[in-house]
Amino acid sequence: MQYMAATPEEDRRRAILDAAVTVVVERGYAAARVSDIAKRAGTSTGTVHYYFPTKVDVLDAALQHASERSHARHRAELAALNEPSEQLLRLIDLQIPDADVADEWSIWLEFWNEARRRDELRDRNHEIYTRWVGMIETIVRKGQRQGQFSLDVDPADFALRFAGLFDGLGLQVLLQPSLENRWRLRAALRGVVERELLS
Amino acid sequence: MQYMAATPEEDRRRAILDAAVTVVVERGYAAARVSDIAKRAGTSTGTVHYYFPTKVDVLDAALQHASERSHARHRAELAALNEPSEQLLRLIDLQIPDADVADEWSIWLEFWNEARRRDELRDRNHEIYTRWVGMIETIVRKGQRQGQFSLDVDPADFALRFAGLFDGLGLQVLLQPSLENRWRLRAALRGVVERELLS
DNA sequence: CATCTATCTGACGCGTCAGTCAATACATCT
DNA sequence: AGATGTATTGACTGACGCGTCAGATAGATG
Incomplete structure (x- = not known):
C-alpha cells in the first residue's frame, strides 16, 4: 500500500x-x-x-530524509491550531520521546554524534536547529502580538532556552523512557511556558 | 613525567x-x-x-574512567568554595564546552549514543546523571538552608531543569563552539539561577 | 523481431581489523 | 645456574563488509 x-x-x-x-x-x-x-x-x-x-x-540522505519528515509533521500539526499557546503546548506533546518519536530522537542523537566529526553534518545540524528554534520563536512573537504572552521575555532568548531544555531532558527520557520521566519532561516544559509567557 | x-x-x-x-x-x-x-x-x-x-x-572502562575523572574534578573545585551561589556559578564556568571540557562533552555524547543500544551503559548513564543532578540539588538545598536562595523552588525540580538546560544547550555549543554560543549558554544558565534562586 | 536502455542481482576481490599465539625478555625465587 | 612467573611483542588468521562487475530481466523504440 x-x-x-x-x-x-x-x-x-x-x-x-x-x-x-x-x-x-x-x-x-x-x-x-x-x-x-x-x-x-x-x-x-x-x-x-x-x-x-x-x-x-545513503546514510546522510537518510538523516536528511528523517529531518524533513519531522519538520513537515511539525508544520502540519501547528497549522491546524490557532492559538499560540495551544501551538506551544501541542509542540511539547508532539515531541515527547515515545514510540515513533523515540526513533526520531535516536536519529538526532546519531546525527549529533556523527556531526561532531564532520563539517557538512555540523552545518546541516545548524540549519535544522535554527529552523526548530525559529519555529518556537515565531510562535512566541505571535503570542506577544496577540497579547496572549507576556512582553517581558525576549522571544529569541526564550526559544533557545525552551529548545535547550527540551533537548537535554528529552535525551534522558530517550534513555530512561519511564512514565515518570516523560511526565517530568512535560511538566518542566509546561512550567516554563506558564511561568514566563502566561504570567 | x-x-x-x-x-x-x-x-x-x-x-x-x-x-x-x-x-x-x-x-x-x-x-x-x-x-x-x-x-x-x-x-x-x-x-x-x-x-x-x-x-x-577497553572502551567501556575508558568511558567509566572519563566520568570518574570528571566527577572528581567537580568535587574538588566545589570543595574550594563556601557560598552555594558561588558553587553553582562556578559549576557553569567549569563545564562550558571549551578545550579540554569539549573533549569531555564528546565522551558524553558517545556514551549516550552507545547507551541507547546497551542496557549496562544505560544503567551507568542513569547513575552518573543522578549523581550530577544530585550534586546540583545539594547545592540548592544548602543555599536555601542558609537563606541565600529562594524557598519557592523545589530543589529536585530545579536541579533537573538546570541539568537539562545545560545538556541541551551545551550540546549545541559543542557542535558550534563560537564565542557567542558559549556566552549564550552561560547567560542562560546564570539567568535561571538569578531568576529562580536569587529572587 | 532486433536493439537499446534502465533497473536489478549476487558473487567476488580486496582491504581491514579483533583477537590469538609462539617467541622473547626480564625479574624473582630456589 | 636453573626454574618459574609476569609482561610484552607483532605476525598471523579468520571473519566481515564495501564497492565492483558481468550478466540477467524487462520495457521501449525502430
Missing part, C-alpha cells in the same frame, strides 16, 4: 531511505550495514549502490 | 585508558581501533589485549 508510486524510481529511492532510517535507529549509524539496508528495503546491495554511490551517501 | 608510577601495572592500565579516551574523542566510539589505542599508549595491540580481554572492555 504505502504511497501510490510517483515514479517507480522515486519509490525505490524512498524505500531505501526509509529502510536506512530504520537500520540507523536499530543498529546505529556506524554499525549500519549496506546489506541490512538492502534486506529491509527488500532489495539487493547492488541496487542500493545503484541509487547511492557509497554507504555514506 | 605525568604520574609517579603507583605500580607499573596500574600505570600501563591507566595509560591505555587515557589513550582510549583520546581515541574515542578523535575517532568516535564505533570507529576506535585497538591499534589506534595501542599506538597512542605507546604499546602494542597484544598488550592492550593482555590488560583487557576485548575491545568493548
